[in-house]
Structure formats: structure tokens, C-alpha cells
Amino acid sequence: VCQSCEARHRGICGALDESQLLEFSRYTHQRALTKSTEFLREDDRIEHFANVMSGVIKLTKLLDDGREQIVGLQFAPDFVGEISSDESSVTAIAATQASVCAIPKSAITRLIDASPDVGRRLYRQSQRELEDARAWLLALGRKTAIEKVASLLHYIALNIDPTRSDEETEITFELPLTRSEMADFLGLTTETVSRQMTKLRGLGLLEIQNSRTVFVPDLDALSEVGGS
Amino acid sequence: VCQSCEARHRGICGALDESQLLEFSRYTHQRALTKSTEFLREDDRIEHFANVMSGVIKLTKLLDDGREQIVGLQFAPDFVGEISSDESSVTAIAATQASVCAIPKSAITRLIDASPDVGRRLYRQSQRELEDARAWLLALGRKTAIEKVASLLHYIALNIDPTRSDEETEITFELPLTRSEMADFLGLTTETVSRQMTKLRGLGLLEIQNSRTVFVPDLDALSEVGGS
DNA sequence: CGTCCTATTGAAATTCTTCAACACTCGTGG
DNA sequence: CCACGAGTGTTGAAGAATTTCAATAGGACG
Numbered sequence: 001v002c003q004s005c006e007a008r009h010r011g012i013c014g015a016l017d018e019s020q021l022l023e024f025s026r027y028t029h030q031r032a033l034t035k036s037t038e039f040l041r042e043d044d045r046i047e048h049f050a051n052v053m054s055g056v057i058k059l060t061k062l063l064d065d066g067r068e069q070i071v072g073l074q075f076a077p078d079f080v081g082e083i084s085s086d087e088s089s090v091t092a093i094a095a096t097q098a099s100v101c102a103i104p105k106s107a108i109t110r111l112i113d114a115s116p117d118v119g120r121r122l123y124r125q126s127q128r129e130l131e132d133a134r135a136w137l138l139a140l141g142r143k144t145a146i147e148k149v150a151s152l153l154h155y156i157a158l159n160i161d162p163t164r165s166d167e168e169t170e171i172t173f174e175l176p177l178t179r180s181e182m183a184d185f186l187g188l189t190t191e192t193v194s195r196q197m198t199k200l201r202g203l204g205l206l207e208i209q210n211s212r213t214v215f216v217p218d219l220d221a222l223s224e225v226g227g228s
Numbered sequence: 229v230c231q232s233c234e235a236r237h238r239g240i241c242g243a244l245d246e247s248q249l250l251e252f253s254r255y256t257h258q259r260a261l262t263k264s265t266e267f268l269r270e271d272d273r274i275e276h277f278a279n280v281m282s283g284v285i286k287l288t289k290l291l292d293d294g295r296e297q298i299v300g301l302q303f304a305p306d307f308v309g310e311i312s313s314d315e316s317s318v319t320a321i322a323a324t325q326a327s328v329c330a331i332p333k334s335a336i337t338r339l340i341d342a343s344p345d346v347g348r349r350l351y352r353q354s355q356r357e358l359e360d361a362r363a364w365l366l367a368l369g370r371k372t373a374i375e376k377v378a379s380l381l382h383y384i385a386l387n388i389d390p391t392r393s394d395e396e397t398e399i400t401f402e403l404p405l406t407r408s409e410m411a412d413f414l415g416l417t418t419e420t421v422s423r424q425m426t427k428l429r430g431l432g433l434l435e436i437q438n439s440r441t442v443f444v445p446d447l448d449a450l451s452e453v454g455g456s
Numbered sequence: 457c458g459t460c461c462t463a464t465t466g467a468a469a470t471t472c473t474t475c476a477a478c479a480c481t482c483g484t485g486g
Numbered sequence: 487c488c489a490c491g492a493g494t495g496t497t498g499a500a501g502a503a504t505t506t507c508a509a510t511a512g513g514a515c516g
Binding site for chain 2: 059061063064065067068069071072082083084085089090116119120122123124126127129130131133134135136137138140141142143184185186187227228
């Protein structure tokens with residue numbers, strides 16, 4: 001059942017052998033999410049987890065007056081959900097059309113006990129998310145608007161396509177976020193994001209079609225503008 | 229040997245029974261760190277980990293032009309170091325006089341294999357750090373200067389004393405950070421931090437002695453200013 | 457007592473935001 | 487088929503929050 005799942009190779013399921021996978025697949029169900037579908041809300045009880053198979057999931061936090069911050073983006077084959085906590089500390093929303101493989105909490109617990117490698121993979125993913133979060137702390141705290149936007153575009157470019165090879169220096173992709181969402185990620189306003197995009201285009205680091213389709217001729221140059 | 233270690237109860241060593249602890253203690257060594265001692269540098273190979281027993285460790289990241297961001301504070305009995313990565317993604321520096329219990333990488337690996345509970349605790353700590361990092365992303369991205377400073381003071385107040393009970397609504401403590409370090413945490417300048425401290429004092433939320441000793445009469449009121 | 461480091465305060469400068477107008481895209485219904 | 491409208495994106499000008507520059511104050515220590 002899981003053979004076709006993109007999450008198979010890098011995700012947690014790669015830790016399972018064929019028989020475990022078969023057994024496990026009895027408890028999972030695949031789910032298609034339309035854009036903007038919320039499938040996990042901050043402070044809600046966590047009942048199940050999800051492997052992102054395609055699309056992009058945004059993790060957000062809210063201030064009570066409505067100010068919003070995106071605190072993470074999950075690309076295939078990332079795992080969504082906090083194991084060691086009963087309540088979610090973030091809201092998870094499909095930023096694009098997406099498909100996920102949902103797993104009940106009880107199944108994942110059993111899985112961890114049965115296969116230490118699953119636990120290791122979850123831990124590794126958690127560490128990777130922590131690294132990402134800290135890289136963004138640096139960006140939000142110390143980078144200028146144009147550096148922030150360049151960093152975000154570079155980050156998305158590197159993660160949007162799970163099959164992308166590291167050698168490729170140019171890339172074309174669909175932005176999974178609106179200007180407003182980019183702003184909510186970077187602690188800016190839509191207007192500022194838009195202006196910086198225009199500036200990057202002026203620098204020849206970016207070409208924009210439809211305002212959503214982006215061509216980056218030189219990823220390293222973009223990364224350079226984003227600051228190390 | 230570890231009986232006196234503050235890290236015993238909440239930290240990872242709490243997962244060990246007496247005999248494991250004794251065996252384990254043969255590989256650890258306690259180390260006193262004077263203020264500003266760097267004991268882990270970004271991109272360096274990780275050779276050993278550390279349990280914070282007292283004091284505060286700051287985790288920082290640098291941009292190549294020297295701009296600095298503090299991306300985490302580790303209080304007793306937190307664990308410092310990334311298990312699932314060979315190179316550190318942060319620099320760890322003693323923000324105050326501190327003492328740590330250092331553990332060679334090889335010992336921790338064996339420990340995890342021997343006791344699943346240790347792995348679980350490390351995972352849980354990692355998740356807690358991730359939650360913290362994301363809470364600060366919200367703060368850096370969307371809070372105003374005064375909200376940032378109030379949030380940081382509240383955070384420090386809650387964590388500085390491992391023996392503090394949740395019932396206490398007022399607290400006096402020594403700031404483990406200079407104004408400049410607070411600024412590096414919050415993505416501000418020292419001047420702005422100083423001005424917001426003055427403002428908070430004016431609001432009666434803070435009393436300041438020596439500029440380092442702080443009295444907070446009402447933690448909830450402070451938290452309120454920091455935004456939810 | 458002077459020196460160094462940290463912190464505070466003021467005034468000018470800058471970045472980013474806010475407010476406002478307009479353009480573009482896409483789907484729906486006349 | 488075209489017009490309309492809603493959502494999204496761009497651009498300009500004025501405003502605000504924070505930074506930068508500068509001067510002063512307070513402590514710790516030799």
C-alpha cells in the first residue's frame with residue numbers, strides 16, 4: 001500500500017521492513033487536503049500525526065489580537081505532529097493542495113516501541129526542525145527585509161521538490177505561499193515583501209511569471225543576498 | 229557521584245537507575261565555566277554533550293558580517309548538544325558563571341541504546357526546545373519592542389530558578405544577560421532594550437536594582453504585556 | 457581616583473509600516 | 487462573450503517604530 005508513498009524513502013516509514021509496513025498501513029489513511037484546510041489547531045488535543053506526501057503544510061501561531069506568524073513549513077516527506085506532548089503548540093494548515101498519510105497516535109506509539117529506528121528518525125526530524133527554527137530566528141532577528149525574502153525564496157527552492165539534486169544551480173518553481181503568507185513568515189507586511197521581490201528581480205536574481213511562478217537563475221547568488 | 233547533580237530529577241539522568249548511574253558517571257566529568265567561556269562553536273565537530281547543572285548557557289548564531297542572534301537559553305537541568313548531527317549548528321557560551329556535566333559522544337550513544345527512556349527524554353527536550361524556538365519566532369516576527377522585552381523577562385523569570393514553584397506570582401532574580409545580550413536575543417539594540425525596561429518600570433511591572441537585579445511584583449501582569 | 461564596561465537618555469536618521477490607489481487574474485453569471 | 491467582482495499583487499507617499507549617533511551616568515576594580 002505504501003509503495004507509492006513519497007514519504008517512503010526519507011520519512012519515518014523508511015525505517016520499516018515490508019511486513020511492518022504492511023501491518024502499519026492498516027492503521028493509516030491517506031487524505032487529500034485542499035488549500036487552506038486546517039487539520040490541526042493550536043491547543044487542540046493531538047489525535048493523529050501525518051506524513052506529508054505532497055504539497056506544503058504551514059505551521060502557524062497566533063497572538064490574541066490576531067497577529068499571525070508562520071513558524072514552520074513542512075514539505076514532503078516531513079512528519080507533522082508533536083509526539084511527546086498532548087496538545088499541539090501550532091496550527092497546521094495546507095498552504096497548497098496537499099496529500100498526507102494520517103496515523104493515529106496509538107499506532108505511532110506502538111511503532112516507536114517496536115522499531116527503535118523509527119524513534120531515531122523522529123528525533124532526527126525534530127532536530128532538523130529545531131535547526132530550521134533557529135536559522136529563522138537569526139533571519140527574523142537580524143536580517144534586513146531583502147535578506148529575509150531572499151532567504152525564504154532560497155529555502156523554498158531547496159525544499160519544494162523532494163527529487164531535486166544538489167548540483168542544479170537554477171530552478172523554476174511555484175511559490176506555495178502568497179505574498180501575505182511570506183510576510184507572515186518573515187515578520188513583514190505584504191507590501192514590503194512585494195517591494196523586495198521587485199528589488200530582487202531588478203538585481204537579476206529572480207524572474208517572476210504570474211506572480212507565483214518563480215525562476216531563480218543562480219541559487220548561490222540568491223543565497224549570497226540572503227546572508228550566510 | 230551524581231546524587232548532588234541538579235540535573236538528576238528533570239534531566240536525562242533521571243532515567244537511569246543507581247547502577248547505570250554509577251557506570252555512567254565514570255565517563256562524565258563536571259566542569260565549571262566562567263562567564264563568557266565558549267565550549268561549543270558553530271560548525272565544529274561535536275565531541276561531547278553537557279547537562280547544565282547551574283547557570284545559564286546561551287546559544288548563538290552569527291551572520292558573516294558579525295550580526296549576532298541568540299537562538300536559545302539553556303537553564304539547569306537542560307541538555308546541550310545535538311545528538312543526531314556531527315556538527316553543531318550553534319555556538320554555546322556561558323552567559324553566567326555555570327557548571328556543567330560533560331558527557332563524551334560515545335557514552336551518550338551507548339546510554340541511549342541501553343535505556344530507551346533516555347532516548348525518550350532527549351526527544352522530549354528536543355521538542356521543548358523546538359516549542360521555545362517557535363514561540364520566539366512569533367515574538368521576533370510579530371511583537372513590538374516592549375512586548376519582546378516583557379516576554380523575555382517573563383521567560384527568564386520562569387526558568388532561572390529550577391526550584392521555583394508555579395504558585396509564586398512575584399520573584400526577584402539576577403538577569404543572566406546584559407542589555408546587549410537581551411538585544412541580541414530579541415533582534416533589537418541595547419538602547420531600545422534599555423528604553424523598554426524603563427517603560428516597564430514606569431508601568432510598575434518591574435523594579436530594577438544595580439541594573440541586573442530585577443524584582444517582578446506580578447508575573448501574570450508582565451506576561452499580559454508580553455502578549456499571549 | 458581614574459579607567460573600563462555597562463546602562464541610560466536625547467535627537468536625528470532610517471527602515472519598515474500604514475494608508476491609499478490602482479493593476480492583474482480568474483471564475484461566475486448575465 | 488464580456489462584464490463584474492473578489493482576491494491578490496504592485497506602487498506611491500506619509501507616518502511610526504526602531505536604529506544610529508552622541509553624550510552622559512553609574513559601578514566595579516585596580
